Amino acid sequence: MSQNHGHGAHDVKKEVRTYIAVFVALLVGTVLTVGAYYVKIDSVALTIALAMLIASVKAFLVAGYFMHLISERKMIYGILAATFFFFVGLMYLTIWSMNPTSLIHWKN
Numbered sequence: 001m002s003q004n005h006g007h008g009a010h011d012v013k014k015e016v017r018t019y020i021a022v023f024v025a026l027l028v029g030t031v032l033t034v035g036a037y038y039v040k041i042d043s044v045a046l047t048i049a050l051a052m053l054i055a056s057v058k059a060f061l062v063a064g065y066f067m068h069l070i071s072e073r074k075m076i077y078g079i080l081a082a083t084f085f086f087f088v089g090l091m092y093l094t095i096w097s098m099n100p101t102s103l104i105h106w107k108n
Contacts, residue, residue: 033055052091
């Protein structure tokens with residue numbers, strides 16, 4: 001018989017505490033997201049930046065802890081960084097295309 005009866009239970013309790021802390025952080029992020037909707041900010045770009053910052057932190061928590069990417073190898077981080085790069089590029093193109101003076105709206 002093994003002498004390490006309590007060792008596994010301690011690891012489970014530690015993991016459960018981590019998941020509960022991440023869950024509470026996600027709840028706080030959700031409250032911040034809803035609260036940011038009601039705060040009147042004059043700049044649309046600042047409003048979008050604030051919403052994207054909150055969403056990025058929440059996405060990191062979900063991907064890092066619930067999907068266990070925080071303990072993965074460097075290749076996963078490289079793929080994640082490339083995904084982030086292209087996501088930011090697509091968001092820039094979307095916001096740029098909304099500007100009525102951009103080349104996409106240019107008429108002869």
